[in-house]
Amino acid sequence: MTLQQLRYAITIADCNSMNKAAQALFISQPSLSAAIRDLENEIGITIYKRTNRGITITPEGEEFLGYARQVAEQYELINQKYVDKNNVKKKFSVSTQHYSFAVKAFVETVKQFGMDEFEFAVHETKTYEVIENVKSFKSELGILYLNDFNRKVITKLLRENNLEFTELFDCKTYVYLWKSNPLAEKSVITMEDLQDYPCLSFDQGMNNSFYFAEEVLSTNVYKKIIKGNDRATMLNLMVGLNGYTLCSGIICEELNGDEYKAIPLDSDEIMSIGYISRKNTTISHIGKKYVEELIKFKENVL
Numbered sequence: 001m002t003l004q005q006l007r008y009a010i011t012i013a014d015c016n017s018m019n020k021a022a023q024a025l026f027i028s029q030p031s032l033s034a035a036i037r038d039l040e041n042e043i044g045i046t047i048y049k050r051t052n053r054g055i056t057i058t059p060e061g062e063e064f065l066g067y068a069r070q071v072a073e074q075y076e077l078i079n080q081k082y083v084d085k086n087n088v089k090k091k092f093s094v095s096t097q098h099y100s101f102a103v104k105a106f107v108e109t110v111k112q113f114g115m116d117e118f119e120f121a122v123h124e125t126k127t128y129e130v131i132e133n134v135k136s137f138k139s140e141l142g143i144l145y146l147n148d149f150n151r152k153v154i155t156k157l158l159r160e161n162n163l164e165f166t167e168l169f170d171c172k173t174y175v176y177l178w179k180s181n182p183l184a185e186k187s188v189i190t191m192e193d194l195q196d197y198p199c200l201s202f203d204q205g206m207n208n209s210f211y212f213a214e215e216v217l218s219t220n221v222y223k224k225i226i227k228g229n230d231r232a233t234m235l236n237l238m239v240g241l242n243g244y245t246l247c248s249g250i251i252c253e254e255l256n257g258d259e260y261k262a263i264p265l266d267s268d269e270i271m272s273i274g275y276i277s278r279k280n281t282t283i284s285h286i287g288k289k290y291v292e293e294l295i296k297f298k299e300n301v302l
Contacts, residue, residue: 007025009036012032013065091121095139097143143276144275146272149219153211166276171248172269181238181242189264191266199225217246
């Protein structure tokens, strides 16, 4: 297996076409096809399925391409730094469900390391995409929660994708709402109290399974519910419609302001907050610092 073969395989995936990849690489299609066949024979998997309509990437191919991209990127970094003598920035990326504390930890990490030597990325996104981003090396770490309801399904998905979950801390379930909501002065809120208010839930797109919901009690039948995909929009809906969402109770006033409250829900539901990473891979120095920032929020658990 050569670096050139890895580049060929990556280019085919990027172009989604053997013909276009051959043109981009300035080689003939038969030569490209032969190189990929040799690679597949050597590694013992089929990367691409070939049909009359073109190519599709196999599940095994997706995993292989994730590693191939990492190798190619590391080679380019080495080449630029030591051959071209360019000052190349190191990269650090995180994917997370919609948690303000995860963003706050990211902010603190960026402050510690600065942006002169590092290129940072944070992706607040859907549950399935958090997993996909870590699987495909787009992000080093992914932040999500497990509970009794979703643990078996999510853990199975992680295991199939060579990922693992590391628990950071447990949280009870809280109702997050605007401080002027009629329920905001209660010490404990019940599901009955909430039935006349719109439940705000993050839309999970094509993978809209109850198991991927970012809110606990996702199988409940809600009298009123609004789907959204942006945390700022959710906050606006809390103000405009007295909406609420179910959350960990960890409040970041520095980012969201002091106009919102987290009140305990009368429920035994426990959320285990943690991070996912690739198995048998050492977390980078900056990744470890980010985890340390996350752990600090254990003190903020209500």
